[in-house]
Amino acid sequence: MQYWLMKSEPEELSIGDLEATPAKAFPWFGVRNYQARNFMRDTMQVGDLAFFYHSGCAVPGIAGICRICSDSYPDDSQFAVGQPYFDPESKPEAPRWYLRDVRFVARSRLLPLAELRTWPQLAGMRLLARGNRLSIMPVSEAEWKFITGELMGLPS
C-alpha cells in the first residue's frame, strides 16, 4: 500500500467529475513523462490511495482523494491521430504510454499549494521541491497522515 499525488487540470478532469460518478473508473490518460509513466505502469498497486491535485488553474492545490482501481494498460489516447495526446512514435504492438484507472474516494476542502508550503510538517514533500514538474509522485506515509488527519480532518 503506497500513497501518491496525481495532478490534473480540472478543466480536463476534476475531483468533481469523479464525485459526480463515484462508481465509475476514470482512466488517467495523457501522462507523457517517463518517470510518471513508470510510477503508474510499474510501481502502483490496486488499492493505493492518491491525492487528486488540481493544476493549471486559478488556485492550484489538493482537492480530494482517489483510489487506484486497475492494473496498468496502454493509454488509448496515444493512438488517437490528430488528438492532443497522439504520439506518432508509439506503436500499438509496443505501446509507450500506460495508465491506470482511478475511482472517487473523497472530496476535501481545497488545500492550496501556497498553504501546503506553510506547513513545516510538509517541508520535505516532493510536490513542494523547487522546480518540481512531475505529474505523478509518491507521498510518504507521514505526509499522507498529516494532510488527511490535520488538514482534511478525516479520521485515521
Add this chain to the structure above:
DNA sequence: GCCAACGTTGGC
C-alpha cells in the same frame, strides 16, 4: 556521452 536548442509544465 556531451550539450545546445527546443518544447512543455505550471505557478504566478
Add this chain to the structure above:
DNA sequence: GCCAACGTTGGC
C-alpha cells in the same frame, strides 16, 4: 502572458 525549471532531441 511571462518565465523559470525541467525533459527530450539530435548533432557532433
